[in-house]
Amino acid sequence: MSRKPAKTLIESETQDAGPPAVMRLHRAVADGGARSPLSLTLEAGASHFLTGDAGSGKTAILEMVALARPPARGGLELFERDAATIRPENRFALRRRIGVVFQDLRLIDDMSAFDNIALAARAAGRDMARYGNEINELLSWVGLGRRLDDLARDFDDEGRRRLAVARAVINRPELILADEPAGAAGLSILKLLSDLNRAGTTVLIATRDRELAEKSGAGHTHLAGSAR
Amino acid sequence: MSPTTPYRTAPALLPGVRNRGFRLTLIMALLSFVAAVEIMAVAAAIQALRDWPGRLAGSVTLSTPGHGLETADAAAARAAEILSRDPRVAKAWILEPSPDDAVAARIMGGTAAGPDNAPPRLVGVASKAGAEITAAAVLSLMGAQGVSAVADDHGWWSGPLERAALLAAAAAAALLLVLLALVAVLTGWGVRGAFARNRPRVTLLLHLGATDKTLLAPIRGRLTGAAILGTTLGILVAFGLGAILVWSPAAAIWLTAQGVLVPPLDVLDLEATLAWLPAAALIAVLAAGVAAKAALKSLNSGAPS
Numbered sequence: 001m002s003r004k005p006a007k008t009l010i011e012s013e014t015q016d017a018g019p020p021a022v023m024r025l026h027r028a029v030a031d032g033g034a035r036s037p038l039s040l041t042l043e044a045g046a047s048h049f050l051t052g053d054a055g056s057g058k059t060a061i062l063e064m065v066a067l068a069r070p071p072a073r074g075g076l077e078l079f080e081r082d083a084a085t086i087r088p089e090n091r092f093a094l095r096r097r098i099g100v101v102f103q104d105l106r107l108i109d110d111m112s113a114f115d116n117i118a119l120a121a122r123a124a125g126r127d128m129a130r131y132g133n134e135i136n137e138l139l140s141w142v143g144l145g146r147r148l149d150d151l152a153r154d155f156d157d158e159g160r161r162r163l164a165v166a167r168a169v170i171n172r173p174e175l176i177l178a179d180e181p182a183g184a185a186g187l188s189i190l191k192l193l194s195d196l197n198r199a200g201t202t203v204l205i206a207t208r209d210r211e212l213a214e215k216s217g218a219g220h221t222h223l224a225g226s227a228r
Numbered sequence: 229m230s231p232t233t234p235y236r237t238a239p240a241l242l243p244g245v246r247n248r249g250f251r252l253t254l255i256m257a258l259l260s261f262v263a264a265v266e267i268m269a270v271a272a273a274i275q276a277l278r279d280w281p282g283r284l285a286g287s288v289t290l291s292t293p294g295h296g297l298e299t300a301d302a303a304a305a306r307a308a309e310i311l312s313r314d315p316r317v318a319k320a321w322i323l324e325p326s327p328d329d330a331v332a333a334r335i336m337g338g339t340a341a342g343p344d345n346a347p348p349r350l351v352g353v354a355s356k357a358g359a360e361i362t363a364a365a366v367l368s369l370m371g372a373q374g375v376s377a378v379a380d381d382h383g384w385w386s387g388p389l390e391r392a393a394l395l396a397a398a399a400a401a402a403l404l405l406v407l408l409a410l411v412a413v414l415t416g417w418g419v420r421g422a423f424a425r426n427r428p429r430v431t432l433l434l435h436l437g438a439t440d441k442t443l444l445a446p447i448r449g450r451l452t453g454a455a456i457l458g459t460t461l462g463i464l465v466a467f468g469l470g471a472i473l474v475w476s477p478a479a480a481i482w483l484t485a486q487g488v489l490v491p492p493l494d495v496l497d498l499e500a501t502l503a504w505l506p507a508a509a510l511i512a513v514l515a516a517g518v519a520a521k522a523a524l525k526s527l528n529s530g531a532p533s
Contacts, residue, residue, distance in 0.1 A: 068431075068434075068435060088525065089440045089528075091528070092434075092437050092438060095434070095435060095437040100435055108432075111239060115239040118236075119239050119241070119433075119436070120437075122238050122241065123433045123436035123438035123442065124438070125438075125442065128237070132236060167436075171436075
């Protein structure tokens with residue numbers, strides 16, 4: 001899956017040259033997450049897995065990178081910018097460069113598949129006239145092309161996960177964060193993320209399935225321990 | 229399914245807010261009704277209180293009990309003649325005696341009566357415009373001509389009236405400030421409630437890259453609109469009731485007969501209520517903005533800082 005493996009802590013401290021980093025964690029500990037500090041650098045186009053047991057802090061780290069949770073310690077850089085120096089009202093600019101597949105998906109159940117994705121485009125300040133056809137194409141790509149008008153609540157688990165991936169992609173993010181994206185749906189969701197990575201998007205996936213991460217050939221960081 | 233979507237409209241960012249302004253509208257209508265009634269009543273009361281000192285100003289009443297061999301009638305006639313020659317006096321005239329004067333004289337005893345035991349006569353004095361004559365000046369004139377008299381420029385009445393008007397205005401202003409504070413608190417409460425009800429959606433939209441402005445606009449706009457609608461409704465109801473009292477004296481008379489304290493309303497008093505609308509709207513807009521920003525800041529505070 002991986003085209004460019006993520007750097008480990010030692011590498012990031014000894015190698016300064018190379019492509020621009022999409023994300024850089026420096027001994028970061030997410031507020032409310034696991035105590036162990038994590039250093040990780042993702043270069044543009046990289047694919048990386050965060051593995052660990054339940055409570056190991058995977059979700060907290062992804063939320064920290066998504067600017068939804070502050071770091072308790074350490075530093076976070078996104079797209080070569082120190083996240084701590086960005087004023088709260090200006091974080092939207094970074095968030096628009098990040099697509100998130102939430103662990104609980106966070107779809108709007110009483111909205112159609114089309115509108116769930118349109119909401120993301122609208123939130124990013126885009127015009128309906130420009131993203132309408134993109135949504136059609138995206139839903140076809142995730143295999144839901146014939147279910148544009150079906151309500152999100154009417155999809156099965158796999159359909160909802162596909163919809164969540166499509167929503168995460170609509171604004172053409174440079175970094176995709178996926179928290180347990182496969183669920184019971186299996187490899188089909190990971191295949192979509194792999195396609196995105198092949199197209200140049202940086203992907204960071206959190207999963208409890210260490211074996212899956214090792215088989216993928218992508219970069220892999222295992223988080224030991226549990227949250228406070 | 230059509231590959232294009234010409235019939236679609238963009239989904240509402242926060243659809244749940246659309247119908248949630250009803251309670252705010254109702255509360256604002258009640259508040260505005262109270263404010264408008266208060267403005268009308270106080271404006272009428274202040275107008276009445278200020279009207280009387282105006283009527284009393286520029287006039288002096290002279291009481292001439294007579295002195296020595298000069299009767300009250302003769303003293304009054306001489307006083308009127310002296311005053312008529314003064315350039316500051318527009319008119320000086322002897323007031324007709326009334327049965328009340330005799331009653332008052334008996335009550336007041338001999339001090340109020342002249343040598344013929346008759347009650348003192350009263351002389352009205354009206355100043356010329358721009359050349360007001362005071363009670364002291366009148367007494368000075370009388371003293372110079374040997375006329376025994378007591379003068380009253382009605383300051384005893386107009387002072388308390390003016391103070392009452394001032395007090396009524398201050399009390400009204402304080403109450404209006406309290407009502408405006410309530411408008412601010414209630415609008416802020418409505419905005420915070422809207423954010424609380426939509427918290428998951430707002431948080432999701434923030435993660436999807438929505439700006440503060442994008443999120444603020446619908447909530448602030450809708451609740452400000454609800455507040456203005458309520459304010460307008462409250463004022464309209466009060467205005468309508470006031471208009472009935474202004475243009476239908478029978479209604480005012482009937483209400484007075486029922487023991488209702490009906491102020492002497494004028495069209496100007498009705499128009500004064502319209503000042504409440506921009507004041508309340510401005511406060512509602514400001515309060516909604518402050519509350520929305522605070523709520524959004526709270527939701528956005530999870531990120532690195």
